[in-house]
Structure formats: C-alpha cells, structure tokens
Amino acid sequence: MNTTDRTPADLLRSALAADAARPLVTFYDDATGERVELSVATLANWVAKTANLLQGELSAEPGDRLALLLPAHWQTAVWLLACSSTGVVAELPADTTDTGSASSLAAAADLVVSGPDTLEAARACTGERIALSLRPLGGRFPRPPEGFTDYAVEVPGQGDHFAPFSPVDPDAPALVVGGEELTGAQVVERARADAETRGLGPGARLLSGLPYGTWEGVCAGLFAPLAAGGSVVLCRHPDRLDAAGLEERVRSERITHTAD
Numbered sequence: 001m002n003t004t005d006r007t008p009a010d011l012l013r014s015a016l017a018a019d020a021a022r023p024l025v026t027f028y029d030d031a032t033g034e035r036v037e038l039s040v041a042t043l044a045n046w047v048a049k050t051a052n053l054l055q056g057e058l059s060a061e062p063g064d065r066l067a068l069l070l071p072a073h074w075q076t077a078v079w080l081l082a083c084s085s086t087g088v089v090a091e092l093p094a095d096t097t098d099t100g101s102a103s104s105l106a107a108a109a110d111l112v113v114s115g116p117d118t119l120e121a122a123r124a125c126t127g128e129r130i131a132l133s134l135r136p137l138g139g140r141f142p143r144p145p146e147g148f149t150d151y152a153v154e155v156p157g158q159g160d161h162f163a164p165f166s167p168v169d170p171d172a173p174a175l176v177v178g179g180e181e182l183t184g185a186q187v188v189e190r191a192r193a194d195a196e197t198r199g200l201g202p203g204a205r206l207l208s209g210l211p212y213g214t215w216e217g218v219c220a221g222l223f224a225p226l227a228a229g230g231s232v233v234l235c236r237h238p239d240r241l242d243a244a245g246l247e248e249r250v251r252s253e254r255i256t257h258t259a260d
Contacts, residue, residue, distance in 0.1 A: 006170035007184035008084040011191075011226045012047060015040045018229065025222070026233045026253060027074040030240035034136045038074060043081075046138075049158035050082035055165065057154060058128045060111060062087025062168065067109035067125060069093060069102050069118040072212040072234055075132055075151075077222045079113055080175070084184060087168040091176040094213040119145050130154075178214045190215070191223035195230075198257055204230030207250065208259040209238030220259035230256075 005011050015024065020041035027036050038046070054060040066083055068090050070076040083090040091109060093102045102121035106112045113130045114122035122129055131148035133141045140152040174184035182190070198220075200206060206225050210217035225232040233253045235241070241249070249255070 005227075006188055007168055007174065008081055008187055008191075008223060008226070009047075009168065009184075010170075011188060011223075012040075012044055012081055015226060015229065016044050020044070023231045024226070025074050025077055025231065027236070028233070028249070029236045030245075031237040032136070036074060036137065043074075043078065045160055046075075046078045046155075047081045047085060048160055048162040049155045050078055051085040051162040051164075052158040053151075053155055054082055054086050054088060054111075055162075056158070058111060058130070058149075060086060060088050060128075062164075062166065062172065063089065064110040065089050065091055065108065067091050067093070067102075067105045067112040067122070069096055069106065069112060069114045069122055070132065070134075070212075071096055071115065071236055072208075072210065072217065072221050073115075073134060073236060074234065075134065075138060076212055077234075080218070080222060084174055084187075085162055085168070086164055087166075087172060087174075089173045089176060089181075092212055092218065094178065095211075096213070113151075114148065116141075116145075119148070123147065175218075177212075177218055180215070187223060188227065191219055191227040194219045195224040195228035198224060198259075200224055200228035200230050200257060202229035204228055204256045205233060205254050206230060206257045206259060207233045207235065207253070207255045209235040210259055216259075 024040045025038045103124040107124035111128045112122045112125035115134050129148045131145050132151045144150040170185040175182045208220040212218045
C-alpha cells in the first residue's frame with residue numbers, strides 16, 4: 001500500500017508494482033458453480049483494456065456519468081477501476097432488480113453498462129450502451145442484444161496498457177453509491193479506514209457476499225482489500241451455499257475475514 005495513492009486506479013498500480021502475481025479477486029457464482037481467480041496482473045490487464053475501450057472507442061471523457069447496472073461480480077470490479085483510470089464517474093444503483101430506479105439512473109447517464117438482466121432498464125440511456133453476458137470467463141452473448149455493444153466482442157482487441165489523455169483529478173467526482181457522491185480521494189480514504197476497522201492487512205483474504213449497491217458492499221467487495229494489500233473472495237448468490245459449503249470455502253480459500 002502506497003500512502004501517496006489518491007485514486008482507486010492508483011491503488012491498483014501500487015498493487016501491481018508490489019506483487020503482480022498474487023490473487024486479488026476470486027469470484028464465485030453459487031447459482032452456476034462458476035469460480036474464477038484473477039491475479040493483480042490479470043485484473044489490471046482487464047482494467048487497461050476496458051479503460052482503452054472507454055476512452056478510445058466510446059469517447060468517454062473525465063466527468064462523464066456511467067450507470068453501472070451490474071451485480072457484485074469480478075467484471076463490475078474491472079469497470080469500477082476502469083472508470084477511475086479515465087476519470088469517468090461510476091454510478092451504482094442501490095438494487096439492480098429495481099427496474100424503475102435502474103432505468104432512471106440509466107436515463108440520466110452519458111453511458112450505461114448492463115448485465116443480461118438489466119437490458120430493458122439500460123435502454124433508457126440515450127448514450128453508448130455496453131452489455132455484458134456475465135457468462136464464465138467473460139464470454140460473449142450467444143446473440144448480441146440489439147442496441148448494445150457486446151463488451152466481450154470489443155474488449156479483447158484493446159491495448160494492454162492504458163494512459164489517460166489527461167491526468168485524473170483525485171478531487172473530482174469518481175463514484176456514486178448509496179445516493180452519495182465521492183471523489184477518488186474520498187474513496188481511497190474511506191477504503192483505508194474501513195480496512196483498518198476490519199483489521200485487514202497485507203495478505204488478508206476477505207469473504208464477501210454483499211451486493212455492490214451500498215458503500216459497505218462495494219468497499220468490502222473491492223476497495224478495502226485493494227487498499228490493504230489483501231484480496232477478496234466475492235460471492236454471488238451466496239444464499240445457494242449451505243453451512244457445510246461455506247465452511248469448506250472458508251477453509252479452501254484461506255479466508256481470514258468475513259463481511260456480513
């Protein structure tokens with residue numbers, strides 16, 4: 001952890017410099033049985049490609065608003081850090097299943113990123129629309145949704161390294177979650193404070209099944225472990241996991257902390 005880091009993208013760069021090979025995000029979907037583990041280097045590569053897509057192909061600029069209509073997922077973490085890399089403001093809905101509020105968020109945004117379950121709400125956006133299938137390993141849609149760019153089709157060809165056209169201002173808005181707007185510097189400051197409160201440090205493994213629609217959820221599910229030099233085991237549909245399964249996951253993933 002570098003004390004001079006002032007944006008989430010800075011935190012990722014410091015993690016990459018410190019130990020690129022260590023796990024950063026391990027994702028489970030207990031409805032499908034999917035498990036994927038991303039090292040710092042792998043996640044950073046996805047972030048760079050996505051930031052290049054945002055800046056180059058989608059012409060997103062610092063201060064643009066992006067409605068992120070995705071569940072707690074490893075690809076959501078990628079988009080949050082790509083937004084931080086470009087100065088785009090990521091806006092998270094409180095509940096992606098609330099079609100009305102998701103649609104309102106999309107309608108007010110410059111761009112929207114949607115999963116397969118929020119496509120109708122995302123159509124309210126008059127700007128660029130990007131869709132993610134959320135299939136294992138970031139797979140494509142079997143048939144691309146009309147009116148959307150299929151993320152999995154466009155992102156592989158993007159560059160593996162990213163440089164913003166202009167430096168990102170850490171004191172500019174970066175994230176809207178739970179109805180509160182935070183700057184990049186505030187996200188980092190809060191993430192560090194939350195990591196300290198949870199007792200997270202280098203090497204910590206935090207298990208989180210919390211949704212990303214609140215600060216507590218997105219911080220436990222990404223920002224606090226990143227700020228502490230730890231990692232997160234992010235679980236979607238954790239209600240599908242029984243007590244014995246949870247105990248085995250805690251053991252096999254060497255969990256040190258749990259968010260609940």
